[in-house]
Amino acid sequence: MTADVFLFWFLAFMTIVSGLGVVLMANPIYSALSLAMTMISVAAIFVTLQAYFLAGVQIIVYAGAVMVLFVMVLMLFDLKHELQAFTRGRATGAIKIATVGILSGLVVGAVTIGLTIGGKNQAEVASATKAAGIVDTTRGLSEALFLKNVFGFEALGVLLLVIAVGTVALSRSKGGTHARD
Amino acid sequence: MPETNIITTIGPEHYLVLSALLFSIGMAGVLLRRNLIVLLMSIELMLNAVNISFITFSHYSGKVEGQIMVFFVMTIAAAEAAVGLALAVSIFKRFKEVNIRFFEHLKG
Amino acid sequence: MNQQALIAILLLSPVVGFFLNGLRFRSKNYILAGTIATLAVVISFVCSVLLFLDLVGMPPEARRITANFFEWIAVDKFKVNAGFVVDQISSIMILIITGVGALIHLFSIGYMHHDKGVTKYFAYLNLFIFNMLILVLGDSLLTMFVGWEGVGLCSYLLIGFWFNDSAKAAAGMKAFITNRVGDAAFIIGMFILFMTFGTLNIHELNALAPTALEASWLGAVTLGTLMLFIGATGKSAQIPLYVWLPDAMAGPTPVSALIHAATMVTAGVYMIVRLNPLFISAPNTMMVVAIIGAATAVLAATIGLTQHDIKKVLAYSTVSQLGYMFLAVGVGAFGAGMFHLMTHAFFKALMFLGSGSVIHAMHEEQDIRKMGGLRKYLPITHATFFLGWLAIIGIPPFAGFFSKDEILWKAYSSSAGHILLWAAGVIGAALTAFYMTRLMALTFWGKSRVDKNVHPHESPISMTIPLIILGILSVIGGWVGIPHVISQYLGEVPNFWEHWLAPVIRILPLAPAEHGADHEALEWTLMSVSVGVAAISAISAYIMYTKKEGSADRVAKAFGPVYQLVNKKYLVDEAYFKGLINPLIRGSKNLWYYVDVNIIDKATYKVTDIVRGGGSFVKSLQTGNMQQYAMYIGVGVVVALSFVLMR
Numbered sequence: 001m002t003a004d005v006f007l008f009w010f011l012a013f014m015t016i017v018s019g020l021g022v023v024l025m026a027n028p029i030y031s032a033l034s035l036a037m038t039m040i041s042v043a044a045i046f047v048t049l050q051a052y053f054l055a056g057v058q059i060i061v062y063a064g065a066v067m068v069l070f071v072m073v074l075m076l077f078d079l080k081h082e083l084q085a086f087t088r089g090r091a092t093g094a095i096k097i098a099t100v101g102i103l104s105g106l107v108v109g110a111v112t113i114g115l116t117i118g119g120k121n122q123a124e125v126a127s128a129t130k131a132a133g134i135v136d137t138t139r140g141l142s143e144a145l146f147l148k149n150v151f152g153f154e155a156l157g158v159l160l161l162v163i164a165v166g167t168v169a170l171s172r173s174k175g176g177t178h179a180r181d
Numbered sequence: 182m183p184e185t186n187i188i189t190t191i192g193p194e195h196y197l198v199l200s201a202l203l204f205s206i207g208m209a210g211v212l213l214r215r216n217l218i219v220l221l222m223s224i225e226l227m228l229n230a231v232n233i234s235f236i237t238f239s240h241y242s243g244k245v246e247g248q249i250m251v252f253f254v255m256t257i258a259a260a261e262a263a264v265g266l267a268l269a270v271s272i273f274k275r276f277k278e279v280n281i282r283f284f285e286h287l288k289g
Numbered sequence: 290m291n292q293q294a295l296i297a298i299l300l301l302s303p304v305v306g307f308f309l310n311g312l313r314f315r316s317k318n319y320i321l322a323g324t325i326a327t328l329a330v331v332i333s334f335v336c337s338v339l340l341f342l343d344l345v346g347m348p349p350e351a352r353r354i355t356a357n358f359f360e361w362i363a364v365d366k367f368k369v370n371a372g373f374v375v376d377q378i379s380s381i382m383i384l385i386i387t388g389v390g391a392l393i394h395l396f397s398i399g400y401m402h403h404d405k406g407v408t409k410y411f412a413y414l415n416l417f418i419f420n421m422l423i424l425v426l427g428d429s430l431l432t433m434f435v436g437w438e439g440v441g442l443c444s445y446l447l448i449g450f451w452f453n454d455s456a457k458a459a460a461g462m463k464a465f466i467t468n469r470v471g472d473a474a475f476i477i478g479m480f481i482l483f484m485t486f487g488t489l490n491i492h493e494l495n496a497l498a499p500t501a502l503e504a505s506w507l508g509a510v511t512l513g514t515l516m517l518f519i520g521a522t523g524k525s526a527q528i529p530l531y532v533w534l535p536d537a538m539a540g541p542t543p544v545s546a547l548i549h550a551a552t553m554v555t556a557g558v559y560m561i562v563r564l565n566p567l568f569i570s571a572p573n574t575m576m577v578v579a580i581i582g583a584a585t586a587v588l589a590a591t592i593g594l595t596q597h598d599i600k601k602v603l604a605y606s607t608v609s610q611l612g613y614m615f616l617a618v619g620v621g622a623f624g625a626g627m628f629h630l631m632t633h634a635f636f637k638a639l640m641f642l643g644s645g646s647v648i649h650a651m652h653e654e655q656d657i658r659k660m661g662g663l664r665k666y667l668p669i670t671h672a673t674f675f676l677g678w679l680a681i682i683g684i685p686p687f688a689g690f691f692s693k694d695e696i697l698w699k700a701y702s703s704s705a706g707h708i709l710l711w712a713a714g715v716i717g718a719a720l721t722a723f724y725m726t727r728l729m730a731l732t733f734w735g736k737s738r739v740d741k742n743v744h745p746h747e748s749p750i751s752m753t754i755p756l757i758i759l760g761i762l763s764v765i766g767g768w769v770g771i772p773h774v775i776s777q778y779l780g781e782v783p784n785f786w787e788h789w790l791a792p793v794i795r796i797l798p799l800a801p802a803e804h805g806a807d808h809e810a811l812e813w814t815l816m817s818v819s820v821g822v823a824a825i826s827a828i829s830a831y832i833m834y835t836k837k838e839g840s841a842d843r844v845a846k847a848f849g850p851v852y853q854l855v856n857k858k859y860l861v862d863e864a865y866f867k868g869l870i871n872p873l874i875r876g877s878k879n880l881w882y883y884v885d886v887n888i889i890d891k892a893t894y895k896v897t898d899i900v901r902g903g904g905s906f907v908k909s910l911q912t913g914n915m916q917q918y919a920m921y922i923g924v925g926v927v928v929a930l931s932f933v934l935m936r
Contacts, residue, residue, distance in 0.1 A: 008191045012199045019203050019226055023210035028218050035222045038203075042229050049196070049240040054251055058232075061255055066225065066262050073266045074218055077273055086213050092917060096212040099923040104205035106930050111197040144245045145252065152249075156256045163260040170267040208923060212916055281915060 007048060015041040032070050039063040053138040196237040204230035217272070217279040221265045228258045292343055293356040296373050296426070299336035299383065302329045303419040311412035319407040323398035326411035330394050330418055334387035341380045349792050352377055355428065362431070366487060373426035374492070377793045378562055381627065382425040385634045386552050390418050392755035393547040396642050399752035400543055400649060410450060410541065417443035421552050425559065430479050430489040433560065437475065437524065440553045441468045447548060448540040457539035464533040471523015471530055478516030482567075485509040491563055498566040507571070514567060514574040518581075521557025526608050527585045527615055532862055534608055538600040542645030545600060550607050550641050551634040558614040558630050565623045566795050575705055579619025583700075583713035586612030588859070590720035594727070595845075595856040598655045599644045602728050606681070607637055609717060613696055616714060620706040622699030623794045628770050628786055629692035635766045636680035636689055639759035643674040646752055647732060650745040657728060662737030666745035669753045671733045673760035678729050680763040682722035682823050690820070691767035693718060697819050698772070698812055715819050722823040723830045727841075730834035774812050 018041060021034030039062040046055035086093075145153055207230060210223025232251045239247025273279055306329025310322050344352045357372040375383070394414060401407045420443060424436025441464075449461025483489055485506050486497050501510045521527070526534035537549045548554070561568055561578065568575055586609045593605035610633050617626035648655055650667055664671045680689040697718070701711035739745065747753070770786030771779070833840050845852045854860065910921070 002189075005189055005191050008195060012195070015199065016202055016206070019206040022219070022222055022226055023206055023214065028216050031216075031219050031222055035225065038226065038229065042233060045196070045199075045233060046236055049236045051236045051240065051248055051251075054236065054248055054255075057252070057255060061259055062225070062229075066259055069262060069266055070218060070222060073270060076270065077218075077279060086215060092920065093213070095924070096916075096920050097209065099920060099927055100205045100209040100212065102927050103208065103923065103930070104201050106927065106934060107201035107204075108198045110930075110934055111194050111201065140245050141248055141252075144249055149249050152253065156253060160256065160260060163263055167263045167267040170264070170271055212920055212923065284913075284915070 004048060008045075011041050011044050011048065015045065028074050029071070032067065032074060035070070036063050036067045039067065053141055193237050193241045197234055200230045200234040200237065202230075203227075203233065215280050215282055217269045217281055218266075220281065221262060221269070224265075225258060225262065228254060292340065292354045292375075295336045295340055295343075296354070296356040296375060297358070299333050299340070299387075300373070300419065300422055300426070302332040302336070303415040303422070305329060306415035307412050307419065310408050310415065314406070314409040314412060316408045317405060319398060319402045319404075322408040322411045323394065323401075326415050327391060327394040327398065329415055330387055330391040333418065333422070334384075334391050337380070337383040337387045340375050341384060344375065344377070344380050349788075352792065367483070367489075369429050369431045369489060371432065372428040373423075373432075374428040375426065377790050378559070378627065379425050381631060381789075382559055383422060385631055386418065386421050386425065389551045389634055389638050389759070390414075390421075390547060392758055393543045393551075393638065393642065396546075396645065396752050396755040397541070397543040399749045400645055401541060404541075406450065410447075413443055413446050413450070414544075414547070417447070417548060417553070421556075424556055428491055430482070430491060430494075433491070433563075434472075434475065434479065437520075437556060438472065440548070440556065441465065441472065441524070444468075444537070444548050444553055447544040448537045450540055450544070454539075460533075460536040460539035464537050467530050467533040468523045471520045474516045474523070475520025478513045478520060481509055481513035481516060485513060494564065495566040498564075498570045501567075501570045510567065511571040511573050514564070514571045515577065517560065517564070518557075518574060518578055521560055521615075522581065523557075525554050525557030525611050525615070527557070527581055527612065528588065531585060531589065531608050532865065535601050535604040535858070538598070538604050542600065542641060542648060545604070546638045546641030546645065549604065550637040554607065554611055555614065555630045555634065558611065558618060558626055561615075561618045562623045562627050562794070565618075565793075568618070569621065569795050572705065575619050575621065577619075578615050579700070579705065579707075579710055582612045582615025582617070582619050583710050583717070584612070585609065586616060586717035587713050587720065588612075590717050590724065591855050592858050593724040594720060595852065597658055599647065599657050599660075599728065599732060600641075600655055602657070602724060603637070603640055603644055606640075606721065606725065609721060610637065610681070613693065613714065613717065616700055616710060617696040620700050620703040620710060621796070622696060622703060624770075624787055624790045624796070625692065625695040625699050627790065628767075629689075629696055632680065632688035632692040632763070632766045635759055636677040636687075636763040639673060639677040639756060639763050640681070642752070642756055642759065643670050643677065646670040646748045646756065649748055649752070651739070652743055654740070654743065657731040659738055659740060660732045661735045661739065662733070663739075663745055664733045667733075667747050669747060669756060673753075673756040674729070674733065676760040676763050678725050680767075681725055682827055683718055683820060684824070685820065686764075686767070688763050688765070688767035691770050691772070694816050694819060695770065695772060698815055701815055702808075702812075711815070715822055718819050719822045719826040722826040726827040726830035727834050730831055734831075735835040772812070774809055774816075 015038055018034045018037035022031045022038060025031045025034060039058060043055045043058040043063070046052075046058055204227050207223045207226030207228075210226060211220055214220055214223060232254055235247045235251045235254070239245065239251075269279060272284070276283060306326050309325050309329075316322060340354060343354065354375040355372060356374075357370045359371050360368065361371045362369040394411070397411070397414065401410055404410065417440060420436045420439025422436070424433050424440060427433040427436060445461045445465040448464050449458045452458040452461070479489060482494065485501070486494055488494060488497070498510070501507060519530075523530040534549055534554065538545050540549075568578070589605045589608035589612060593602050593609060596602045596605060610629070614626045614629050614633070617623070617629060647660070647663060647667065647670060650663070650670070651660065654660070676687070680687040683690045683693045685691075693714075697711055697714045700706045700714050701708060770784055771782055773784065776782040776784065833844070857863075910917075
């Protein structure tokens with residue numbers, strides 16, 4: 001068992017456990033902390049896949065900005081206790097869990113069957129991995145982003161501006177669409 | 182291929198399975214939790230799961246477009262979180278409540 | 290002004306009048322409404338006169354003005370233009386329609402001034418004139434049919450004009466439905482003719498008609514023309530579809546004069562005259578037309594003998610006179626038929642307007658048993674009515690004499706004629722003379738039986754002017770068609786009528802036996818017989834109803850059951866109800882109950898139940914619970930994904 005194999009299993013374990021923590025923790029603050037843990041684990045997984053720039057972005061944007069946002073909102077609400085963490089209803093609950101289970105089972109099955117039987121064999125994957133090493137630099141990413149996909153990039157910039165304005169407008173309104181005064 | 186390879190040799194399917202499990206966990210959160218904020222967190226989980234699979238495909242196919250897509254998804258996710266939280270704040274201001282059990286006004 | 294523009298103005302002027310009045314139909318300003326409507330028709334009349342003068346100026350063979358406004362229908366080979374033709378026949382018709390129509394509009398101003406719906410009334414009248422002009426001018430059977438249906442609609446609207454009275458509304462419906470029967474046959478006739486000749490253009494049909502004999506299309510042509518004739522029996526009130534016309538007297542009297550005497554009911558005759566080469570190609574149809582015409586002339590006249598309503602008498606008289614016209618066209622005397630159509634339009638419009646004047650004077654009293662001695666109260670009405678009376682019973686030199694004599698002569702002498710047809714015509718003439726004299730005697734002469742509270746008065750000038758003009762026309766109208774046997778003693782006055790119509794009408798040859806030296810003597814004999822019979826009949830009626838009181842009742846009693854039968858109009862209406870209408874209603878009710886309610890309705894209710902059940906189930910899914918919606922998405926994804934993977 002080599003180091004990066006161990007690293008993968010460790011990170012996978014961390015991701016799944018902290019992801020479960022997000023869903024299962026009754027206190028939203030703990031959920032938020034679990035989410036931060038998940039974000040960091042995912043960033044580490046990005047590193048094992050040699051996406052270094054995105055790993056950095058993941059930490060800065062998610063674990064930094066978005067998580068701070070969540071936590072601040074939670075502080076704003078000042079929730080003493082959670083009345084009901086989970087939805088009621090046995091039948092719908094069972095259907096929901098079954099849906100999730102079947103879906104994950106289907107996807108996992110599809111992935112394993114698709115990649116070992118119908119997909120590429122191990123040798124091809126390895127050669128592709130070697131080729132990927134050349135492309136996967138921050139330089140390559142920035143070239144692709146600013147030369148090939150510059151229109152999408154600018155469109156995203158406009159979208160962010162709109163979102164910023166919209167968010168400010170929403171926060172300033174007194175009760176949104178249900179305003180009484 | 183020997184059985185031991187699944188443990189010792191890490192291939193794309195490992196990452197994809199991880200991604201699928203994380204997505205399912207996020208989906209379970211969306212379906213089962215009642216706190217609006219936790220709901221939004223679960224959505225972030227799902228988006229991250231998708232990001233993992235994108236990076237995996239990008240890595241193993243040697244194409245950089247997958248990372249571009251991840252970049253876009255992150256931006257959208259940040260924007261969505263901002264708007265979602267702003268909505269949550271206004272709803273909280275109005276109802277003093279973040280449990281979506283109380284927001285069933287779209288009943289048919 | 291060019292002729293196409295004239296035709297356009299001729300047609301559009303009544304439409305403009307219709308809209309001007311129809312859009313302000315609540316107005317009670319009878320002077321304004323009447324002026325608009327009358328002016329519209331007068332403009333049309335002026336156009337008609339100008340067109341007529343244009344025609345006169347042309348060489349006889351080229352007398353034909355066409356106007357194609359646009360292509361109306363074009364489906365493969367089936368092409369119909371909105372085209373209109375003014376030729377020898379239609380020019381006479383438009384003169385009658387707009388001329389008599391204008392007079393009747395003028396009369397209506399006085400007659401309808403107290404009515405609340407006077408503006409609506411004038412709008413309908415103008416619409417009628419428009420449709421009648423379309424009917425007359427249309428250059429194809431389909432265009433004609435548009436007008437044919439349009440006048441039917443106006444007739445319905447005007448018969449049921451006082452629709453608050455359910456009997457009058459029912460009379461309107463009766464007219465409409467009876468006409469539908471005929472119209473259905475007319476449409477079938479058009480189908481057959483189009484199938485046979487591949488065109489509905491009247492000009493082309495007439496040109497193709499002689500070839501029908503060679504191409505052995507005789508059966509199709511006979512059937513087609515027969516169907517057209519059934520359509521004509523509906524519109525022109527012949528056996529077996531005449532029953533609506535007497536009831537149509539429920540409408541205002543000027544309407545009866547315009548639509549149910551002078552113009553619309555003659556549409557059938559006009560149609561046959563228009564298609565005369567086609568009808569000549571179908572001798573069997575011609576025979577049917579002649580027999581039906583003669584039978585109607587006699588039958589309607591006998592019913593007319595026993596009626597007490599002044600308008601009903603005139604209505605049966607109209608049916609009878611229309612029978613004469615069909616007799617004429619049936620024996621191939623198309624010119625005579627048109628001639629009688631024109632003179633009849635004059636004197637029957639006159640008599641209807643006269644009866645309107647009487648009814649007006651008598652405060653809506655229509656029963657002639659409650660009149661009598663009106664001569665001294667209504668001098669102008671009486672004088673003009675007197676002229677109409679002389680014209681209809683065929684006393685020379687009044688208009689009716691020439692046309693009726695022409696018909697009777699042709700009924701005898703034409704190769705399609707027969708002595709029995711002539712005899713029926715003479716009997717009809719005698720009956721006509723009798724009941725018209727009875728009408729005159731009971732209404733105007735003898736002792737007054739007028740109710741004490743009713744004070745008859747002469748009508749206003751707007752009503753008497755049309756009477757006077759029509760009275761003059763009833764006298765001189767026949768002078769355009771003086772037959773040769775008479776005119777040779779008057780300094781060879783030419784027979785304008787025959788010359789005018791000659792290019793467009795095929796004249797059947799006389800029966801071979803009638804040629805020779807005694808031909809003239811025979812014509813004189815027949816003429817004197819018919820006039821003599823009419824005179825004797827009129828004088829006996831005069832004596833019976835003015836000199837010897839009660840003799841009429843004695844005669845009626847002597848005939849007993851026969852009189853009752855005739856008085857009840859041969860129970861034709863009752864027979865129709867028993868034989869046709871009631872079984873139809875019963876059948877429809879059974880269909881409604883067993884098929885509609887039990888099968889169709891139940892099936893549709895089942896469908897609505899299913900839809901409603903499905904809807905309420907789907908409704909229950911929409912809980913407003915957002916997470917449940919997300920669950921639906923998830924289930925959908927699972928199903929779709931498993932479908933893709935399991936495949």
